[in-house]
Amino acid sequence: MSKEKFNYFIKGDKGKYEVVIGLEVHAQVLSKSKLFSGSPTKFGAAPNNQVSLIDSAFPGMLPVINEECIKQAVRTGLGLNAKINNYSVFDRKNYFYADLPQGYQISQYKHPIVGEGKVLLDMPYGSKEIGIERLHLEQDAGKSIHDMDPSNTYVDLNRSGIALMEIVSKPDLRSPDEVNAYIKKLRSIMRYLGTCDGNMQEGSLRADVNVSVRKEGDKNFGTRCEIKNVNSIKFMQMAIEYEAARQVELIENGKEIDQETRLFDTKKNETRSMRSKEDAHDYRYFPDPDLLPLKLEQKLIDELKKSLPELPDKKKERFIKEYGLNAYEANVLVSEKEISDYYEEVAKLSDKKLAATWMMGDLFAMLNDKGLDISKSPISAKHFAELVQSIKSGEISGRIAKEVFEIMLETGDNPKKIIESKGLKQQSDPKKLEKMISEILSKNKDKVVQYKSGKDKLFGFFVGQVMKSSGGKANPQLTNEILKKLLKG
Amino acid sequence: MSLDKEKIKHVAKLARISVDEAKVDSLTKDLNSIFKFIEQLNELNTEKVEPLTSILNQSLRSRKDEISDGKIREKILKNSPKENEEFFVVPKVVE
Numbered sequence: 179m180s181k182e183k184f185n186y187f188i189k190g191d192k193g194k195y196e197v198v199i200g201l202e203v204h205a206q207v208l209s210k211s212k213l214f215s216g217s218p219t220k221f222g223a224a225p226n227n228q229v230s231l232i233d234s235a236f237p238g239m240l241p242v243i244n245e246e247c248i249k250q251a252v253r254t255g256l257g258l259n260a261k262i263n264n265y266s267v268f269d270r271k272n273y274f275y276a277d278l279p280q281g282y283q284i285s286q287y288k289h290p291i292v293g294e295g296k297v298l299l300d301m302p303y304g305s306k307e308i309g310i311e312r313l314h315l316e317q318d319a320g321k322s323i324h325d326m327d328p329s330n331t332y333v334d335l336n337r338s339g340i341a342l343m344e345i346v347s348k349p350d351l352r353s354p355d356e357v358n359a360y361i362k363k364l365r366s367i368m369r370y371l372g373t374c375d376g377n378m379q380e381g382s383l384r385a386d387v388n389v390s391v392r393k394e395g396d397k398n399f400g401t402r403c404e405i406k407n408v409n410s411i412k413f414m415q416m417a418i419e420y421e422a423a424r425q426v427e428l429i430e431n432g433k434e435i436d437q438e439t440r441l442f443d444t445k446k447n448e449t450r451s452m453r454s455k456e457d458a459h460d461y462r463y464f465p466d467p468d469l470l471p472l473k474l475e476q477k478l479i480d481e482l483k484k485s486l487p488e489l490p491d492k493k494k495e496r497f498i499k500e501y502g503l504n505a506y507e508a509n510v511l512v513s514e515k516e517i518s519d520y521y522e523e524v525a526k527l528s529d530k531k532l533a534a535t536w537m538m539g540d541l542f543a544m545l546n547d548k549g550l551d552i553s554k555s556p557i558s559a560k561h562f563a564e565l566v567q568s569i570k571s572g573e574i575s576g577r578i579a580k581e582v583f584e585i586m587l588e589t590g591d592n593p594k595k596i597i598e599s600k601g602l603k604q605q606s607d608p609k610k611l612e613k614m615i616s617e618i619l620s621k622n623k624d625k626v627v628q629y630k631s632g633k634d635k636l637f638g639f640f641v642g643q644v645m646k647s648s649g650g651k652a653n654p655q656l657t658n659e660i661l662k663k664l665l666k667g
Numbered sequence: 668m669s670l671d672k673e674k675i676k677h678v679a680k681l682a683r684i685s686v687d688e689a690k691v692d693s694l695t696k697d698l699n700s701i702f703k704f705i706e707q708l709n710e711l712n713t714e715k716v717e718p719l720t721s722i723l724n725q726s727l728r729s730r731k732d733e734i735s736d737g738k739i740r741e742k743i744l745k746n747s748p749k750e751n752e753e754f755f756v757v758p759k760v761v762e
Contacts, residue, residue, distance in 0.1 A: 210733065216733060218737055226754065227737060230737055242728060243730070245730065276757045324761040327756070330749065331756075331757050331758070333757060334754060462681065465720070470725065
């Protein structure tokens with residue numbers, strides 16, 4: 179397979195510019211209760227119903243850490259091939275906002291729970307390693323709602339205090355496509371681990387995007403801008419494209435880029451400065467006096483490491499080796515744990531290669547069409563495997579298989595039953611086929627003459643006639659062979 | 668380290684403390700003398716001393732991941748500047 183070359187640059191009048199991107203991903207930890215309180219974390223509850231005195235910052239309340247959140251952060255760190263720090267510290271990050279009742283966020287600054295790691299991306303131009311700078315635990319803030327009242331902001335603290343993992347990448351990303359691949363990979367790893375559900379609609383995964391540009395070949399980074407709180411991959415990509423173009427224009431006009439925090443306006447498709455965040459980086463961090471340093475025993479880390487599930491990179495390798503898939507197929511089929519589970523169930527019962535082709539074709543198209551996850555597939559893995567096997571054994575043709583697939587969807591019946599009751603079995607008896615084809619040829623003598631005098635295209639016409647009179651059931655390969663033989667004679 | 672008047676005003680702004688212009692001078696002087704006192708500690712060599720986080724040898728206490736709180740909306744919303752059954756209501760903060 180020929181590899182494409184990386185080619186994402188912003189073209190200015192004075193040359194090509196490379197875009198440098200780093201992400202701070204905020205991933206909500208999967209846990210029943212919050213990081214420092216016993217309030218539930220479930221999404222969609224009635225406003226302010228999942229709030230304790232701690233989450234709303236009543237005086238005299240003391241935070242007590244949730245041990246599961248610590249384990250989830252360690253698991254995620256291990257999944258990112260990262261160094262787990264046996265010693266980490268919780269700090270207070272101070273700022274004022276209506277949805278932050280404490281006046282500070284408990285976060286980790288100098289001593290995060292997880293240090294450097296890496297994530298591998300499969301890009302059309304080869305595999306690329308993205309460095310992870312760190313992962314730390316912190317509290318989420320509440321939610322401000324600005325559109326319920328013209329002069330007031332409504333605040334819901336249900337989210338306040340839920341555990342987040344902030345995963346900071348190194349500035350290794352170079353295009354919107356790489357950002358897309360990176361977020362998907364992170365999401366996939368965390369979903370395999372069960373540490374974050376990755377649901378972007380519900381805000382379980384969002385990111386601050388750092389963007390700068392530099393002339394192609396430059397060694398030094400340009401001045402970066404941070405685009406706050408972008409909650410979909412599409413918006414991240416749009417924000418990067420806009421922001422990179424804006425910065426190139428400034429540079430080309432001899433202007434300076436201010437290092438600042440910007441927001442992405444999804445309606446106008448532009449980024450703009452958040453002036454209120456001028457002092458935003460002046461957080462006056464200091465160790466939270468309510469919390470002692472977190473010391474992790476190596477034994478706990480080792481135990482967690484042993485209990486990790488097989489992760490996408492390993493699984494991909496195994497799929498290639500065990501099932502004879504190509505890299506592309508393996509990549510798609512390991513992207514979600516549920517997809518890989520479904521595939522393995524189908525592959526156990528049918529032809530492994532054909533199963534992959536049909537899953538990635540008709541099954542995915544149908545799921546996509548209906549907006550369903552594979553776990554909600556109306557066709558079970560067992561039935562799907564039977565269908566694949568019927569194609570493999572030559573019992574039905576690929577074309578008929580599509581028909582059977584539709585009927586399976588409607589009725590939920592197994593393919594064997596459908597093939598039998600509808601008489602869809604492929605006609606693979608050479609004698610019967612030959613008889614049918616002879617009849618067709620004698621009915622179309624004029625066309626046969628034309629074909630023999632060099633009008634090769636008519637071959638397709640004959641095939642079409644055979645399919646028509648067999649109701650699509652003629653074995654295509656056999657039909658071709660017999661047609662060729664008879665047309666020669 | 669020494670603080671000038673601008674720094675004092677900046678820190679006051681970050682902490683949302685209103686400082687009377689007339690008091691900035693004396694505040695600057697006071698804070699600087701406090702800092703000077705603290706700076707004396709830097710004369711000590713603490714290179715091989717571990718930071719002390721507690722005078723007792725204890726580690727961070729943790730709890731099991733169980734739901735044990737919440738559903739006290741009425742109580743909590745009593746602190747809202749404006750009354751509402753479901754939300755805290757504050758002056759508009761969007762830009």
